[in-house]
Amino acid sequence: MKNNINTVTNKYKTYPNITGSRIAEGGLRLNNQLKISQKNFPLVTIITVSLNSEKTIEQCINSVLNQSYKNIEYIIIDGLSSDKTIEIVKKYENKIDYYISEADNGLYNAMNKGLELSSGDFILILNSDDWYCEDCVDKLISAKKNGYGDIISSLAMKIDFNDKKITPMKGIPFDKSIFIRMVTRHETMLIPNKIYNKAGFYDENFSIIADWEFTIRLFKMGYTVHEIQLPLLNFRFTGISNSGIPKLVEERKKLIKREFPFLSKDDIDYLSHRENHTFKGIENLAIKYIQEDFFVKSLKCYAEEMNNSSWHNGFKDNLKWTLQSNKIFHKKISKNKNSNIYFWQHCTEYIKNIRNGSIENSIESLKNAELHINENINSTYIQQRRKEYLDKLKSFSKKENFNNLNNFIINVDPAKEDLYSKDKSFFEKYGYYKTIDFSNMFLQKEKKEDFGIIVFGHTRIDTLKVVLESLNYQNALKDTEVWLDGDQGKSNIREKIQKTKDLINKYPVKSVRTQLANFGFRKMLILSLVEMCNRYRDILILEDDCFPTRDAISIFKDELNFIRNKNNFFSVYGHHFLIDIEKTGKCPRFQGWGWATTSEKLEPILKQLMNCYLMTEYEYLDFIKKSFTPEIRQRIEITPPRQPSDTLERFFAWDETLCLLTALNNQQHRPTAKRTIYNCGMGNDSTHFKLNNFFRNPAFNLITPDEVWNYF
Numbered sequence: 001m002k003n004n005i006n007t008v009t010n011k012y013k014t015y016p017n018i019t020g021s022r023i024a025e026g027g028l029r030l031n032n033q034l035k036i037s038q039k040n041f042p043l044v045t046i047i048t049v050s051l052n053s054e055k056t057i058e059q060c061i062n063s064v065l066n067q068s069y070k071n072i073e074y075i076i077i078d079g080l081s082s083d084k085t086i087e088i089v090k091k092y093e094n095k096i097d098y099y100i101s102e103a104d105n106g107l108y109n110a111m112n113k114g115l116e117l118s119s120g121d122f123i124l125i126l127n128s129d130d131w132y133c134e135d136c137v138d139k140l141i142s143a144k145k146n147g148y149g150d151i152i153s154s155l156a157m158k159i160d161f162n163d164k165k166i167t168p169m170k171g172i173p174f175d176k177s178i179f180i181r182m183v184t185r186h187e188t189m190l191i192p193n194k195i196y197n198k199a200g201f202y203d204e205n206f207s208i209i210a211d212w213e214f215t216i217r218l219f220k221m222g223y224t225v226h227e228i229q230l231p232l233l234n235f236r237f238t239g240i241s242n243s244g245i246p247k248l249v250e251e252r253k254k255l256i257k258r259e260f261p262f263l264s265k266d267d268i269d270y271l272s273h274r275e276n277h278t279f280k281g282i283e284n285l286a287i288k289y290i291q292e293d294f295f296v297k298s299l300k301c302y303a304e305e306m307n308n309s310s311w312h313n314g315f316k317d318n319l320k321w322t323l324q325s326n327k328i329f330h331k332k333i334s335k336n337k338n339s340n341i342y343f344w345q346h347c348t349e350y351i352k353n354i355r356n357g358s359i360e361n362s363i364e365s366l367k368n369a370e371l372h373i374n375e376n377i378n379s380t381y382i383q384q385r386r387k388e389y390l391d392k393l394k395s396f397s398k399k400e401n402f403n404n405l406n407n408f409i410i411n412v413d414p415a416k417e418d419l420y421s422k423d424k425s426f427f428e429k430y431g432y433y434k435t436i437d438f439s440n441m442f443l444q445k446e447k448k449e450d451f452g453i454i455v456f457g458h459t460r461i462d463t464l465k466v467v468l469e470s471l472n473y474q475n476a477l478k479d480t481e482v483w484l485d486g487d488q489g490k491s492n493i494r495e496k497i498q499k500t501k502d503l504i505n506k507y508p509v510k511s512v513r514t515q516l517a518n519f520g521f522r523k524m525l526i527l528s529l530v531e532m533c534n535r536y537r538d539i540l541i542l543e544d545d546c547f548p549t550r551d552a553i554s555i556f557k558d559e560l561n562f563i564r565n566k567n568n569f570f571s572v573y574g575h576h577f578l579i580d581i582e583k584t585g586k587c588p589r590f591q592g593w594g595w596a597t598t599s600e601k602l603e604p605i606l607k608q609l610m611n612c613y614l615m616t617e618y619e620y621l622d623f624i625k626k627s628f629t630p631e632i633r634q635r636i637e638i639t640p641p642r643q644p645s646d647t648l649e650r651f652f653a654w655d656e657t658l659c660l661l662t663a664l665n666n667q668q669h670r671p672t673a674k675r676t677i678y679n680c681g682m683g684n685d686s687t688h689f690k691l692n693n694f695f696r697n698p699a700f701n702l703i704t705p706d707e708v709w710n711y712f
Contacts, residue, residue, distance in 0.1 A: 008201055009123070009193040011116040015100055022102035024078070024086045029098040037121050041071040044137055044190070045120030049110040050089075050128035051079040056236070058088050063131035063234075065095050069138040073097040075117050077110040085128075108202040108210040115196060122190050129236040130159075130187060136232035140190040146673040147585055148562055149226030150195065151218065154188040157231040169235065174225035176294070177301035178216055179259050181274060184225060186211040188233045195223060208244065209251045216259070229561050230554060249273060260295055279303060343372040343386060350393055366394065426664075427611060430626040432619060438607045443534045448599065451557065452510075452536035453480040454528055456521070457544040459496035461503055462705045463680050464544040468507045470712065474553045477509050483528045486515035522654050526613060529606055533599040545681030546575065546594040547708045552676035556596045559672055564598060570605065570667035571597040574677030577639050577699040582671045588635045589644070590662055590669055592655030594677030608661050613652060620652050627664060636663050639699035680705045 013029055028034075037043040046064050050057055064074050076089055078101035086101050098117060104110045111125060122144070126132060136154070143152045156169045172183040199217050202210040218225075252272035257263065263271070267285060270276070282303050286296050346369035353362035369390060374383050427435050453476060457464050471477050482504055487494040497514075504512055515524070532539045538560050542548070552574060563569035573591035581587055612620060628648060636659055637643050647653040648660060662669070682689040682702035689695045695702040703711065 008115050008196045010119045014098065015113055015117055019103050021080060022100060023080065024101040026090065026093050027096045027098035035071065035073045035097065038071055042121035042141065043119065044069065044072050044122045044124060044141065045118035046072055046074050046124045046126055047111060047114030047118065048076045048126050048128050049107055049114065050076060050081060050085055052081045052083045052085060053128035054084040054088060056129045057085050059131050060126060060128050061092055064126065065092065066134055067132065067137045068135045069141060072137060073120055075099065075114050077114050079104045079110055105204060106207050108204050112201045115201065118193065120193060122192055123196060124190055126187050131234050133232045139228055139230065139232060142673060143226060143228055144190060150223040151225045152190040152228065153184045153225055154228040154230055154232040156185040156188060156233040156235040159234050159236045168231040171227045171229060172305050174219065175301045176298040177305055178219050179298045180271060180302040182212040182215065184215065184227065185233055185235065206251050208248050209255060213255055226562060229557050262292060343369055346372065347393060426608065430623050432623055435611055436614065438610050441530050442603050448537045449535055451479055451538045452532055453540045453542065454532055455480060455482045455542045455544060456525060457482055457500055458485045459493065459500055460544050461500055464500065465503055466547055466680065466705055466708045467542060467544060470548045472507060473550060476553045477507055480509045481511045481513065482509055483513045483524055484515065485521060485524055522613065525654055526610055529602065533603050533606065536599060538596065538598050539602065540596040542594055545679055547678045547680045548574065548594065549676045550712050555672050555676050559670060560596055560598060563670055568666065568668055569670055570601055570662045571595045571669045572672060573669055574672045574675065575679050575701065576671050576675045578701055579639060579698060581638065586668045586670055588663060588668050589638055590655065590659035593679045605658065605661055605665065609654065609658055612657050624648055628660060632663050642699045678703050678708060678711050680708050
């Protein structure tokens with residue numbers, strides 16, 4: 001491993017012939033043609049290392065030269081190939097920036113040479129067996145420009161021996177599980193040169209897994225990785241890390257021993273053979289080393305991610321998160337994070353033990369529940385509610401009361417119980433005491449569909465048509481549900497709705513929901529979002545005048561992955577206000593014209609929204625008066641002449657009420673990396689937005705239906 005980590009990149013323009021074995025050298029640099037970073041187009045260096053790659057190298061080279069992103073320098077380091085590899089490389093002499101063919105000390109020695117030659121702002125390493133999608137670099141750079149992480153990566157498409165695509169390789173979070181397995185495709189990691197200069201070279205003491213060792217270093221240094229949820233790399237499952245299994249296992253042992261020196265030889269051997277892992281085996285390690293906090297956290301992350309994997313049989317069929325298992329994995333993990341889960345778990349354990357006649361264990365469970373009853377809970381109402389529940393449980397500890405246990409509600413969902421208590425205390429702060437618990441409307445499914453789109457419509461055929469056309473182009477109609485409001489008993493509206501139905505029937509949407517009468521848009525929206533929450537993990541919400549651009553769906557999916565685990569974000573929106581604060585990647589003002597969120601984020605806010613909807617007008621306006629404080633007003637009144645107070649202080653409007661609720665919950669909203677939704681509802685037939693240049697300006701930014709394809 002080279003020691004001078006301050007000069008990893010941009011050390012040489014041409015590499016010195018240190019070994020004297022060089023048989024070829026060429027490229028644009030020999031003609032003094034050097035590439036530089038340009039405004040808005042940073043220079044990206046791509047390094048390919050090759051050895052006897054005549055069957056694949058040309059496809060690899062062309063995938064780089066044909067990138068839609070043009071400011072790329074390409075460096076090839078060949079390890080003295082004895083086949084036609086160098087002949088093929090020379091065919092591209094006038095397009096490759098620099099190449100050499102000489103003896104080296106292995107794969108990572110060659111990669112380190114490439115790093116020393118790289119002058120790009122960002123660096124990618126592409127194996128000679130593999131190839132990039134045409135827009136790979138463009139998408140990676142776009143994500144980096146939008147501040148998604150220190151390092152950007154993507155998914156990869158696995159390719160078999162016959163060059164057939166097998167399946168996209170699922171993404172894995174860049175977390176503590178990295179100490180157990182490699183969590184990202186190294187070839188898609190767009191790494192700034194300044195990070196290489198801080199992290200150092202690849203460790204040449206590892207001949208197969210130095211990329212894994214390097215990413216562990218990145219994790220330890222605190223760098224973040226954002227993974228684009230698209231396969232931008234085609235990865236042949238035939239490379240060095242998939243051959244030479246004994247050597248691979250030995251290197252895994254070496255690295256695991258370095259990171260966890262307290263492990264026994266047998267346990268290191270077990271972790272190094274990942275194909276043999278089972279949940280029980282990982283669980284036993286957690287029990288054995290329960291005092292090793294970081295190690296147990298790494299095992300927990302690994303087990304959770306393997307449970308979600310489709311390939312690992314040891315986990316796919318038998319990994320069940322039992323109460324005992326959670327107790328093991330959570331014992332040493334931060335209590336603040338899931339204290340409400342601890343409380344309800346111990347309550348459930350107590351009931352199970354009582355039913356089984358295990359008095360000693362039930363007493364232990366009761367003590368544990370009491371320990372967690374107030375932990376990380378600021379609401380006195382929630383604390384009181386828990387205390388009452390626990391007092392009720394204590395009564396069952398008397399033998400004569402055992403038979404009453406079945407009459408008591410034992411399957412308490414901690415999310416529902418505490419969220420309802422939270423909702424109740426939330427509204428009580430503003431003098432409203434008639435809160436309704438909507439928890440039973442939300443189904444706690446173990447498995448939801450990944451992504452659903454809902455489009456709300458009524459009689460606007462011209463706008464709905466272009467929305468459906470765009471979704472059809474993006475192959476998204478299979479995920480799209482359309483909800484139509486009713487006719488209000490009016491024959492003229494009934495005829496218009498029938499025309500809307502006829503239009504929808506021309507498109508292969510997933511489903512159409514129609515009403516016999518009139519729901520009213522607010523009620524329809526609320527009920528439909530409850531259903532979407534129950535069926536989908538991620539949801540895109542469009543009104544029939546919210547026109548999505550050609551790549552809107554993929555961008556929304558990327559953005560949702562960015563905000564998924566960030567509690568301070570509620571939604572992503574595509575119709576930008578075009579105000580300065582959006583340049584920061586966050587906005588405190590909710591935008592209801594083309595937005596997306598996760599069901600996990602939506603459910604608690606939706607319950608609060610439903611409570612607001614059921615208030616009398618007097619109660620609602622009183623709630624607004626008390627909650628719409630000067631501080632909240634200053635935070636969200638940032639889009640003149642389209643302000644939340646225009647409706648908030650006069651009547652219930654779902655979008656501005658949601659804007660207020662998310663602000664009261666200290667949540668923000670993220671504009672998409674580029675504008676992906678255009679509200680095309682302006683026109684002389686529009687109820688709200690007549691044809692007027694006033695509405696073309698911020699914060700409305702409207703267009704007409706016949707203009708949409710100019711922005712597609």
